[in-house]
Amino acid sequence: MSRSLVDTASIPGWGSDADPGNDPTYPMRRIDDQSSRGMDWDRPAPQTPTVEVLRSIEHRRLPAVTGTATPPSGISGALRRLAFRRSESDWWHWLLLMGADRINVVEGVVEDLGRGRVPNIPAEMGIRAEWRHNRKGLATKLGIAAAGALAGYLLVRGSRDGDRSADAAGHAGHDRPGSAAIGADIHPAMRPS
Amino acid sequence: MLAMNYRGPYRVRVDEKPMPVILHPEDAIVRVTRSCICGSDLHLYHGMVPDTRIGSTFGHEFCGIVEQVGPAVRDLKPGDHVLVPFNIACGKCHFCQQGLFGNCHESNAQATAVGGIFGYSHTAGGYDGGQAQYVRVPYADVGPMVIPDWMDPDDAVLLTDVVPTGYQAAEMGGIQRGDTVVVFGAGPVGLMAARSAWLFGAGRVIVIDHLDYRLEFARTFGPAEVYNFGEIDDMAVFLKKQTDGLGADVCIDAVGGDAAGSALHTLFGAKLKLEAGSAIALHWAINSVKKGGVVSIVGVYGPTGNMVPMGNVVNKGITIRANQASVRRLLPRLIEHIRAGHIDPKAMITHRVPLADIADAYHLFSAKLDGCIKPVLLPHGA
Numbered sequence: 155m156s157r158s159l160v161d162t163a164s165i166p167g168w169g170s171d172a173d174p175g176n177d178p179t180y181p182m183r184r185i186d187d188q189s190s191r192g193m194d195w196d197r198p199a200p201q202t203p204t205v206e207v208l209r210s211i212e213h214r215r216l217p218a219v220t221g222t223a224t225p226p227s228g229i230s231g232a233l234r235r236l237a238f239r240r241s242e243s244d245w246w247h248w249l250l251l252m253g254a255d256r257i258n259v260v261e262g263v264v265e266d267l268g269r270g271r272v273p274n275i276p277a278e279m280g281i282r283a284e285w286r287h288n289r290k291g292l293a294t295k296l297g298i299a300a301a302g303a304l305a306g307y308l309l310v311r312g313s314r315d316g317d318r319s320a321d322a323a324g325h326a327g328h329d330r331p332g333s334a335a336i337g338a339d340i341h342p343a344m345r346p347s
Numbered sequence: 348m349l350a351m352n353y354r355g356p357y358r359v360r361v362d363e364k365p366m367p368v369i370l371h372p373e374d375a376i377v378r379v380t381r382s383c384i385c386g387s388d389l390h391l392y393h394g395m396v397p398d399t400r401i402g403s404t405f406g407h408e409f410c411g412i413v414e415q416v417g418p419a420v421r422d423l424k425p426g427d428h429v430l431v432p433f434n435i436a437c438g439k440c441h442f443c444q445q446g447l448f449g450n451c452h453e454s455n456a457q458a459t460a461v462g463g464i465f466g467y468s469h470t471a472g473g474y475d476g477g478q479a480q481y482v483r484v485p486y487a488d489v490g491p492m493v494i495p496d497w498m499d500p501d502d503a504v505l506l507t508d509v510v511p512t513g514y515q516a517a518e519m520g521g522i523q524r525g526d527t528v529v530v531f532g533a534g535p536v537g538l539m540a541a542r543s544a545w546l547f548g549a550g551r552v553i554v555i556d557h558l559d560y561r562l563e564f565a566r567t568f569g570p571a572e573v574y575n576f577g578e579i580d581d582m583a584v585f586l587k588k589q590t591d592g593l594g595a596d597v598c599i600d601a602v603g604g605d606a607a608g609s610a611l612h613t614l615f616g617a618k619l620k621l622e623a624g625s626a627i628a629l630h631w632a633i634n635s636v637k638k639g640g641v642v643s644i645v646g647v648y649g650p651t652g653n654m655v656p657m658g659n660v661v662n663k664g665i666t667i668r669a670n671q672a673s674v675r676r677l678l679p680r681l682i683e684h685i686r687a688g689h690i691d692p693k694a695m696i697t698h699r700v701p702l703a704d705i706a707d708a709y710h711l712f713s714a715k716l717d718g719c720i721k722p723v724l725l726p727h728g729a
Contacts, residue, residue, distance in 0.1 A: 199419070217454055254398070278358040
C-alpha cells in the first residue's frame with residue numbers, strides 16, 4: 155500500500171465528493187434524457203454574418219453563433235481560405251494555418267508601419283519585466299544577441315572582402331583560360347566596375 | 348476601449364479597439380473587472396495554436412458587470428456582476444444537453460472538435476476575449492452566473508476556468524478512496540487538481556514540476572508531496588518506487604504542450620512544431636500509472652499529433668479521460684466548496700497588473716519570473 159505523507163483527516167472536505175460509481179468506465183456524458191441523437195435540436199436563432207467566417211468542412215451548417223474577430227485578409231487570409239478546403243483531420247489544414255500565422259506576423263508589422271507606427275518590439279516582448287526581475291538573464295540574452303550580430307557582420311564583411319579579392323583576381327587574370335568566357339556571358343551593365 | 352492586441356509569438360500590447368456590440372439576440376456586453384492570464388494563454392503567446400491571428404484579443408478567464416443585453420436574454424440584466432465561464436455554449440445542442448458545455452456544436456464555425464472559447468484563436472471560434480475593458484458574451488443566459496454577494500471576486504474569476512478545470516481533472520481520474528494520485532504540473536490548474544483530488548477521497552497526492560517555488564507552493568496549497576523532475580533520472584522508475592512498484596492509480600496531465608523535461612519533445616513539439624506541443628508530461632503519465640489505471644488530461648495540446656507511447660496504453664489497459672472543463676456543470680458544486688472553506692482559489696493569485704502593462708505580465712508569467720503563479724489583469728484599475 156502506497157503511504158501518504160499527508161494526514162487526510164487534516165484536509166477539509168476530504169472524501170466529500172467520493173463517488174464509487176465514477177469508476178473509469180462510468181460515462182461522463184448523460185444519454186438517458188436524450189430523445190434524439192441527430193442534429194435536430196431546437197436551434198438558437200442564427201447570427202447574421204457581418205464578416206467573412208471560415209467554416210470547417212466537417213460542419214454540416216454554420217453554427218448559430220460565430221466569432222467576428224480579425225476576419226481573414228491579405229496573403230495569410232488567402233492561405234487560411236485554402237486551409238479550410240481540408241478537414242480538421244487533414245494535417246495540411248493545420249500546416250497551412252500555421253504558415254498563415256507566420257505570414258500574418260509580417261503583415262502585422264507592415265500594417266503598423268503603414269499606419270505610421272513603428273512597433274516597439276522589445277516593449278511588446280515585456281523587456282521591462284525582464285529588466286526588473288531577470289537582469290542577469292537579460293544581460294546574457296543581449297550578450298548572445300550582440301555576439302550573433304557581430305559574427306554576422308564579420309561574416310558579411312569577410313564575404314564582401316572575399317568578393318573584392320575575387321573581382322581583383324578576375325581583372326588581373328582576364329587572360330587566363332576560362333576567365334574571358336565567363337566575363338563574356340555577363341551583360342556589360344552587370345559587370346563589376 | 349483598451350484591449351490586448353496579439354502581434355505575433357511573444358509579442359502583445361494594449362491598443363484602442365472598437366467597443367463590442369450586440370450581434371445576436373442572446374448576447375450581452377460585459378464591462379470586465381478582472382481578467383486572468385491562463386497557462387493555456389501561453390500556448391497562444393508562444394505561437395503554438397494554429398489560426399491565432401494578428402490583432403486578436405486573448406482572455407478566457409474573466410468576470411465583470413453586465414452593461415447591455417440582447418432582446419432574448421432573460422436571466423441577466425445590466426448591473427449584474429457575473430463570472431463568465433470560458434466555454435461559449437448554446438445550452439441546446441446534442442452536447443450541451445449532455446452537460447458537455449465545453450463541446451458545444453453551435454459556437455465554433457472553424458472547428459468541430461472543440462466548442463467556442465473566448466479569446467482562444469480562430470480554432471476555438473474567433474471570439475475576442477476578456478483581456479479588454481469590454482467583451483461580447485454570446486449565449487448570455489447559458490454560461491454566465493451572477494456572483495453570490497458573499498463571494499470574493501478573486502475567487503469568482505478563478506471559477507471561470509482554473510478551478511473547474513483542476514476539479515474536472517480529478518473527477519475524470521475516477522479517484523477512489525485511498526488512491527494515489529500523481530499530478531504533473533504545479534501551475535494553477537495542477538494545484539487545483541491536487542487540491543481537488545483530496546475531495547474525491549485520494550489517499551496520497553504527489554505533484555511533479557521543475558520549478559522549486561511552485562513546488563513549495565504546492566506543498567502547502569495541495570497539500571501534496573512534491574518532487575522536482577530535474578532531480579529525477581527516470582520518472583517511471585521513480586514513481587513506481589514511490590508506489591510499491593505498481594505505479595500510481597491515477598495520473599493527471601495538467602501541463603500540455605509547453606512541457607519541459609525532454610529535449611526530444613522540446614525540439615519536435617515546441618521548436619519545430621512537428622508535434623502538437625511537447626508531450627513529455629503525458630508520456631510520463633502513461634508510463635507511470637499502474638496497469639488498469641486512469642490518465643486524466645486537461646493540459647492543452649494542438650490539434651495535430653503527438654508522440655506518446657500508445658502501445659503502453661493498450662498493454663497496460665489504461666483508461667484515458669480528457670476534455671475541456673464543463674464549467675457551467677461544475678459551478679454549483681465548486682461554489683459550495685468555496686463557501687464551506689474546502690478550497691481557497693484566490694490564494695494562488697500572486698500578481699495584479701493593470702491592463703496597460705500586459706506585455707510585462709505575459710513575459711513575467713511565461714518566463715516564470717518573480718515567483719509568478721497566477722497574474723490577474725485589472726482592465727479598469729484596482
